[in-house]
Amino acid sequence: MKDYFKYIISLIIGFLGSYLANQAPEINLALSFLIFCGIVFLVLLFIQYVYPIIKSYLHMVFLSKIRGLWGDKYLDKVILNQYKNSSEIKIKVTRGINLFKKGKVFHQCLFVEKFNEEKTIKVLLHFPCLRSIHISERANANGIPKEEYVEDLFKLLKIFKEHSRDTSQDEKIFVKFYTSKKEKEWRYYIFHKHDNDKVLLFNHYNKKIQGSKSKMLKVKGGNSSLCDDLNFTFDNLYDNSSLELVSNLIEQDELMHSESCGHSECKTLINNLYKKHFNK
Numbered sequence: 001m002k003d004y005f006k007y008i009i010s011l012i013i014g015f016l017g018s019y020l021a022n023q024a025p026e027i028n029l030a031l032s033f034l035i036f037c038g039i040v041f042l043v044l045l046f047i048q049y050v051y052p053i054i055k056s057y058l059h060m061v062f063l064s065k066i067r068g069l070w071g072d073k074y075l076d077k078v079i080l081n082q083y084k085n086s087s088e089i090k091i092k093v094t095r096g097i098n099l100f101k102k103g104k105v106f107h108q109c110l111f112v113e114k115f116n117e118e119k120t121i122k123v124l125l126h127f128p129c130l131r132s133i134h135i136s137e138r139a140n141a142n143g144i145p146k147e148e149y150v151e152d153l154f155k156l157l158k159i160f161k162e163h164s165r166d167t168s169q170d171e172k173i174f175v176k177f178y179t180s181k182k183e184k185e186w187r188y189y190i191f192h193k194h195d196n197d198k199v200l201l202f203n204h205y206n207k208k209i210q211g212s213k214s215k216m217l218k219v220k221g222g223n224s225s226l227c228d229d230l231n232f233t234f235d236n237l238y239d240n241s242s243l244e245l246v247s248n249l250i251e252q253d254e255l256m257h258s259e260s261c262g263h264s265e266c267k268t269l270i271n272n273l274y275k276k277h278f279n280k
């Protein structure tokens with residue numbers, strides 16, 4: 001790729017050189033020297049600033065196999081297509097309610113479309129601690145109070161539990177809550193496809209934008225790609241550093257670990273919301 005750019009640069013210089021040579025009788029030496037200096041300066045600027053950017057984007061596309069930067073309808077199309085062809089789907093977000101609302105893509109995947117095969121959905125959400133900076137930031141980005149943000153979680157847990165218990169549905173949904181501060185930067189979905197391939201869709205949190213409205217990039221699994229790396233991170237987080245809040249056993253719905261952040265106000269809120277939404 002570097003050779004390709006060198007070729008273009010030498011082509012431009014060659015073209016301008018021959019143009020100036022042809023004009024030689026009509027232009028004076030000082031002017032051609034100035035033009036030459038200007039061209040050298042522009043070439044140096046290109047090599048210093050533009051070339052590294054172009055090179056890194058090309059690396060992203062060709063070497064890292066990163067595609068996309070999709071939002072809205074086209075992203076929905078990509079997600080629906082990946083979902084259809086996957087037996088296991090992993091979702092790591094903060095709260096997730098906006099993904100599963102009526103009219104949103106995962107609502108369509110889970111509650112509208114029928115695939116006639118069992119799909120395992122593993123969801124990793126942030127533990128609902130009222131003192132968590134990440135929860136505060138995400139509640140702000142969504143323009144709602146933190147308490148409402150936590151209540152949405154329980155609404156979602158109830159919907160998931162009912163869906164998993166319904167034998168006419170495709171999905172069995174398992175939800176755990178991560179507490180690690182390190183893991184809050186990325187939100188992503190991993191699709192384990194029927195042909196054993198994996199596909200990652202990911203994006204970075206933006207303080208001003210709802211996660212569900214963010215644009216996403218796609219990376220294929222294999223060759224130790226970012227997809228493999230985040231898949232490993234997800235499994236590690238899910239297995240070793242996250243907690244169930246409502247039991248994931250299909251027929252059970254006990255409240256668990258409500259005191260795990262150690263704040264009495266969080267425990268009280270979690271207990272009250274659990275009682276309200278699970279009719280306890």
Ligand SMILES: [Zn+2]
Pocket residue numbers: 128129130131132261262263266
């Ligand atoms: Zn707390």
